[in-house]
Amino acid sequence: MKPNLHDSLPPQLRDLKSQWKQPSVPDGYFGGLEDNIMARIKAEEAFAEWRTPAPTARPTGWEHWRKVLFSPLWQLGMVATLVFALGVGYHYWSPVPDESLALTSEEAAWYVEQNIDDFALTTIETALGTSLSEADWATTPAFEESEEALEEYLEEYMIDDLDTDLLETYL
Amino acid sequence: MVPPPTTSPPSAAAEQELLALLRESSTREAGFRTLLRTYQERVYWHVRRIVNTHEDADDVTQNTFIQVYRHVEKFEGKSQLYTWIYRIATNEALGLLRKQKRQQPLSVDSELAIEQAQVTAADAPIDADALQAKLMAAVARLPEKQRLVFNMRYFDEMSYKEISVVLGTSEGGLKASYHHAVKKIEAFITA
Numbered sequence: 001m002k003p004n005l006h007d008s009l010p011p012q013l014r015d016l017k018s019q020w021k022q023p024s025v026p027d028g029y030f031g032g033l034e035d036n037i038m039a040r041i042k043a044e045e046a047f048a049e050w051r052t053p054a055p056t057a058r059p060t061g062w063e064h065w066r067k068v069l070f071s072p073l074w075q076l077g078m079v080a081t082l083v084f085a086l087g088v089g090y091h092y093w094s095p096v097p098d099e100s101l102a103l104t105s106e107e108a109a110w111y112v113e114q115n116i117d118d119f120a121l122t123t124i125e126t127a128l129g130t131s132l133s134e135a136d137w138a139t140t141p142a143f144e145e146s147e148e149a150l151e152e153y154l155e156e157y158m159i160d161d162l163d164t165d166l167l168e169t170y171l
Numbered sequence: 172m173v174p175p176p177t178t179s180p181p182s183a184a185a186e187q188e189l190l191a192l193l194r195e196s197s198t199r200e201a202g203f204r205t206l207l208r209t210y211q212e213r214v215y216w217h218v219r220r221i222v223n224t225h226e227d228a229d230d231v232t233q234n235t236f237i238q239v240y241r242h243v244e245k246f247e248g249k250s251q252l253y254t255w256i257y258r259i260a261t262n263e264a265l266g267l268l269r270k271q272k273r274q275q276p277l278s279v280d281s282e283l284a285i286e287q288a289q290v291t292a293a294d295a296p297i298d299a300d301a302l303q304a305k306l307m308a309a310v311a312r313l314p315e316k317q318r319l320v321f322n323m324r325y326f327d328e329m330s331y332k333e334i335s336v337v338l339g340t341s342e343g344g345l346k347a348s349y350h351h352a353v354k355k356i357e358a359f360i361t362a
Contacts, residue, residue: 009325010357016306017325019299022216025225030215033229034207037236038200044237 181209186252193243203240210253211236213327214260220310220322221264231267235260254336257329261319261337302360309359313352320345321352 009017058064068074103111112119125131181189189209192202214235219228238259246255310318319338323329331342331349338345 009353012302012360013306013325013353013356016299016302019303020326021300021303023219023225025215029225029229030212033211033215033232034204037207037211037233038204040233041203041237041240 181253183251187248190243190246190248190252203243206239206252207236210256213253214256217257217322217327218260218264220326221261221319222267223311227267231260231263235263238263250336251333254333257323257333257337258339265315305360306356309356310352312359313355316340317348317352317355320348321356324349 116124189202189206192198192205195202211232215228215232218231218235219225222228222231235256239256246252310321313321316338320334323334323337324331329337331345334345335342
């Protein structure tokens with residue numbers, strides 16, 4: 001059997017316990033305490049909700065990218081990058097207008113004739129398809145030995161191109 | 172004479188049912204109202220014996236249950252629900268007393284309470300009421316820990332184990348405190 005908690009108390013204290021009279025409380029206090037506490041809890045919750053901004057859901061997927069792509073800062077960055085890329089592309093890959101292609105064959109011939117000294121020997125050789133080196137010149141007729149040979153050569157290759165005064169000086 | 176509230180706390184199974192209601196958002200308010208109806212009077216009288224005035228006891232009781240409402244989801248069930256509530260109530264009540272003491276370093280309130288209890292005890296005829304007033308005066312003169320232990324043991328009929336959960340001290344120390352408290356009160360009453 002469980003011993004009484006107050007068995008060990010002095011008799012006066014034991015008797016007092018059984019006759020104990022609580023201090024007074026306002027009428028109906030305990031009847032309204034439950035509602036008072038609940039009202040305070042609801043008021044505190046409402047206040048806390050009012051103070052705390054509603055959490056905005058973090059956008060996901062397309063919604064997230066749509067927000068990023070349409071943000072002014074992002075758009076400005078994209079435009080700057082595009083302009084830079086176009087500039088670089090234009091600088092490196094734009095076709096160089098080949099004005100020579102627009103020349104007629106007569107114009108090209110005239111240009112070469114006027115600027116023959118500016119062309120490298122190899123370029124001329126490539127264009128003519130023949131060698132112009134000094135070794136090859138040996139195959140030309142030995143004009144010093146024969147005037148007839150010179151005349152024949154001139155007649156065959158150059159006579160039409162020489163002007164008359166110059167031809168007379170040679171002859 | 173009104174007998175003190177000595178109704179036994181709910182059984183462990185009833186507490187578990189109550190906790191289940193409190194942890195479910197749809198039944199939380201209903202569960203909490205049940206908890207209030209079950210414990211409010213016991214908690215009020217426990218607090219009232221610490222702080223002396225009804226106004227302070229009312230404040231502390233309300234604050235205690237608001238704390239319970241806020242934190243009941245974190246209650247792990249390592250102790251009984253009602254000892255956990257008592258612990259919160261005790262801390263709230265002692266916190267209020269310390270706050271009042273800081274505001275009034277001479278502890279006017281507690282001195283007044285002791286004096287009032289002594290005057291009432293002296294003026295009352297020698298009957299049960301006078302004896303009760305004398306007991307209250309004797310309890311008011313006790314050191315804080317002895318007063319708490321005496322109140323919980325004498326009025327709330329709590330076991331040393333339960334009191335040790337509420338106060339966070341060893342059962343051996345509590346037994347010694349209670350013994351000293353009873354001796355002091357007996358000496359005061361019979362003087």
